[in-house]
Amino acid sequence: MNEAHYHMLINHFPIIGLFFGIAILGYGMFKKNALLINIAYVIFIFCMIMGKISMMTGDKAEHFVEDLSGFSHDFIEEHEESAESFMKIMYLLGVSSIIGLYTTFKKHSKAFLMSYLVLVIAVTAAVFASPVGTSGGEIRHTEIREGSMPVKADAETENNGHDE
Numbered sequence: 273m274n275e276a277h278y279h280m281l282i283n284h285f286p287i288i289g290l291f292f293g294i295a296i297l298g299y300g301m302f303k304k305n306a307l308l309i310n311i312a313y314v315i316f317i318f319c320m321i322m323g324k325i326s327m328m329t330g331d332k333a334e335h336f337v338e339d340l341s342g343f344s345h346d347f348i349e350e351h352e353e354s355a356e357s358f359m360k361i362m363y364l365l366g367v368s369s370i371i372g373l374y375t376t377f378k379k380h381s382k383a384f385l386m387s388y389l390v391l392v393i394a395v396t397a398a399v400f401a402s403p404v405g406t407s408g409g410e411i412r413h414t415e416i417r418e419g420s421m422p423v424k425a426d427a428e429t430e431n432n433g434h435d436e
Contacts (some may be wrong), residue, residue, distance in 0.1 A: 277336055277374060286322045286401075289322065301391065326355075347410050362397055365394055
């Protein structure tokens with residue numbers, strides 16, 4: 273495995289985990305279940321850590337793929353910039369989740385209010401996650417780039433070589 277493989281393996285955890293965490297946190301808040309809320313906090317902390325690892329592997333993957341044919345440095349730069357913005361929110365989410373865990377364990381009067389704050393930050397992170405994932409996919413998958421048009425097959429291919 274090379275650096276690009278590691279990045280592709282790791283980079284899905286922060287985004288997918290984020291959505292699982294939001295669902296668990298929302299349900300835990302609805303049920304007023306501290307265990308579910310804490311599970312969501314741990315998921316968010318894990319997502320922050322995996323996001324940091326993804327950033328580190330992304331830097332190495334960039335150096336690996338930039339010399340390959342068919343890769344646009346512009347797409348890589350766009351992805352890198354959106355990932356940096358996403359990670360700023362993920363760091364805030366991770367730290368807020370640590371504080372949320374602390375307030376829950378100490379049975380602080382503001383613990384439930386903290387869960388609302390974490391939910392808002394998590395939803396904000398989810399909004400920022402979309403351009404990160406899309407721009408990352410656009411580096412290699414030209415079919416998802418804006419303005420890409422499918423190539424029509426010629427008439428012979430369309431009727432499988434049979435004349436009508």
